[in-house]
Amino acid sequence: MAVKYIPEPFRIKVVENIQILSKQERIQKIADAHYNVFNLNSEDVYIDLLTDSGTNAMSAQQWSGMMAGDEAYAGAKSYQKIVAAGQDIFGYQFIQPVHQGRAAEKVLLPLLLGPQKYAIANMFFDTTRAHVEIAGARAIDCVVKEAKNISLRAPFKGNMDVKLLEQTINQLGPQKIGLVVMTITNNSAGGQPVSMQNIRETASICQKYHLPLCMDAARFSENAYFIKKREPEFANKSIKAIVREMFSYADMFTMSAKKDAIVNIGGLIGIKNNPELITLIKERTIAFEGFISYGGLAGRDLEAIASGLYEGLGEAYLQYRVGQSEYLGAKLDEVNIAYQTPPGGHGLFIDAKSMFPHIPYFQFPAQALAIELYIEAGIRTCDVGSFMLGNDPDTNEQLQAHFEFTRLAIPRRVYTQAHLDVIVEALINIKNRSSSVKGYEIIWEPKVLRHFQAHLKPIK
Numbered sequence: 001m002a003v004k005y006i007p008e009p010f011r012i013k014v015v016e017n018i019q020i021l022s023k024q025e026r027i028q029k030i031a032d033a034h035y036n037v038f039n040l041n042s043e044d045v046y047i048d049l050l051t052d053s054g055t056n057a058m059s060a061q062q063w064s065g066m067m068a069g070d071e072a073y074a075g076a077k078s079y080q081k082i083v084a085a086g087q088d089i090f091g092y093q094f095i096q097p098v099h100q101g102r103a104a105e106k107v108l109l110p111l112l113l114g115p116q117k118y119a120i121a122n123m124f125f126d127t128t129r130a131h132v133e134i135a136g137a138r139a140i141d142c143v144v145k146e147a148k149n150i151s152l153r154a155p156f157k158g159n160m161d162v163k164l165l166e167q168t169i170n171q172l173g174p175q176k177i178g179l180v181v182m183t184i185t186n187n188s189a190g191g192q193p194v195s196m197q198n199i200r201e202t203a204s205i206c207q208k209y210h211l212p213l214c215m216d217a218a219r220f221s222e223n224a225y226f227i228k229k230r231e232p233e234f235a236n237k238s239i240k241a242i243v244r245e246m247f248s249y250a251d252m253f254t255m256s257a258k259k260d261a262i263v264n265i266g267g268l269i270g271i272k273n274n275p276e277l278i279t280l281i282k283e284r285t286i287a288f289e290g291f292i293s294y295g296g297l298a299g300r301d302l303e304a305i306a307s308g309l310y311e312g313l314g315e316a317y318l319q320y321r322v323g324q325s326e327y328l329g330a331k332l333d334e335v336n337i338a339y340q341t342p343p344g345g346h347g348l349f350i351d352a353k354s355m356f357p358h359i360p361y362f363q364f365p366a367q368a369l370a371i372e373l374y375i376e377a378g379i380r381t382c383d384v385g386s387f388m389l390g391n392d393p394d395t396n397e398q399l400q401a402h403f404e405f406t407r408l409a410i411p412r413r414v415y416t417q418a419h420l421d422v423i424v425e426a427l428i429n430i431k432n433r434s435s436s437v438k439g440y441e442i443i444w445e446p447k448v449l450r451h452f453q454a455h456l457k458p459i460k
Helices: 023-032 060-067 077-090 101-111 126-134 162-172 196-208 220-230 239-248 275-288 299-311 315-333 365-377 417-432
Strands: 094-098 118-121 138-141 177-183 213-216 252-256 267-271 347-351 382-384 405-409 440-444 455-458
Touching: 023 365, 060 299, 077 094, 077 239, 077 267, 077 299, 094 101, 094 275, 101 126, 101 252, 101 267, 101 275, 118 162, 126 138, 162 177, 162 196, 177 196, 196 213, 196 239, 220 239, 220 315, 267 275, 315 347, 315 417, 365 382, 365 405, 365 417, 365 440
Parallel strands: 118 138, 118 177, 177 213, 213 252
Antiparallel strands: 094 267, 252 267, 347 405, 382 405, 440 455
16 A cells, blocks of 8 residues: 655745765765764755754745844833743743743753752653753653553653652652653654643642643644544644643643744743742843843744744644654555654654664664765764763763664655655665664763764774
8 A cells, every 4th residue: 555645735935955965975074074963064964854943944924924023122022922822822821932942941940950859751852851960950761661662553652651750759759859841742752742641640740749840842732733633532622722731731831942833943931820930030031041022032033933833733734744754654664664653743763773783872873873874865864862862970871772763853844755755765775784884982072962062983
C-alpha cells in the first residue's frame, strides 16, 4: 500500500534558493567544522533538520502584522496584543514575553531552584536541564517505561511515570523538590505526546505535596492535537479548548515561541495566579531581557507571535504538520530503519544505536549518524543522545543516555514531500554501509551545553 502524504494546506509565495555541495566538498566542510554540525555554515547545508526552533516559514498574515509592530519601549500595542492572545489561549493571568525559551528558563527557574534542590520532569531537554544545574539544583527524569521501548507503538510515550514521580518525591523529601516540569511534547523521548489524563494525575500529585507544576510548553498545540486524536474524551473538542484544559492543571509555563507559535524568535512565561512570583519575574525580566512590555523582542516580533499562537491551533495545519513525520516514518518502516515509534510531532528520532550497534555510547553513535547524513546528502540533523546529555555535573564522567537518537526535526511549512524522500534515500544508503561507520571522541568541550561547541575527531 502506497504511503499517503498529507498535502500542504497553504500556497508558497516566496522561495529561497538552496544548493547542494559535492560529496568531497561536504567531507571537507564537516572536517573543518570539527565534526560538529553546529559549526557548519547554513549555506553549505541542503536540507536543514538541525532544529524546528525558529526555522519556520511565517505566514503572509504574520509578515503583514510585523509591519504594524509598535516599537514603543513601554506600553506598546503589540505587547497588549500578545498578552491578550496568551490570556485567551492559556487562561493565565500573567504573560511575559522574553526573547526565547531559554530566556524564560533563566528568568523563572532560579526563583524556584537552588543548591540542594531537585527538579523532576517527564524528561528534561538540554537547555532546561542546563538551567536547572546552573541554578545549583539537579534534574531527575521520570518518563514512563514505554518510552524506552522504541518499537512499542504506545499512544502517549511522553507521559510522566506518576508512580515513580511520587516515589522520588518521598525518597528525596517534598521540601527538596523545587519544581515539577511537564514537557509537552516530550522532546527527549522522541517528540512523544503527553495525555490529558497523565497531566491530571501529575497535577494531583503536585497538589498533594504542595509542589509547583510548570509546563515546558514549546510544542503545546502539537500535544493538544495528539490528545484530540488519541483520547476519545477529546475527539469532538477544539484544539483551543484542549489547550485551555491542559494548562488549567499547571501553575506556570515556559515556552519557546520559536516552535508552535511558528516564528523565528521569541518566548513566553505564563503564571496562573501568584502575585509574589509575578513581581519577581518582572524584576528579573527587566534586569536580563529589557522592560516587561518588550522582553528583549521588537514590537514586530510580538505581533508575529500573537498571530502565530492562533495559527498553530489550526487543525488542518496540525494534520499536515504531524503528517510529515508520519509519512517519513512509514517510508522508514518499509526499509526496516528503526526510530522512536509512533512518529513524534515535530520530527523523527532515528535509533542510531540500532543503526550502529558496534559503536559504544561513549563514542556517540547518534552524532556519527548526524555526520554521515551530512556527508551522504547535505542533511543537517543533531544528536539527542549521550553526546548531548554530557557529563555528570558532580563526577564529570560521561553519562549514558536512555536513547541514542539522531533527531530529524522538521521546520514548519518549509520542506516538501520530495525533500523527505531525499532523507529516506540517504538513510537507506547509510544503513547499507553502516558496519564501516566509526564513532567519535571529543578533543575539546566547554563546561555547559557542550554539544553546541565541542570539537570531535573520528576514532581511527
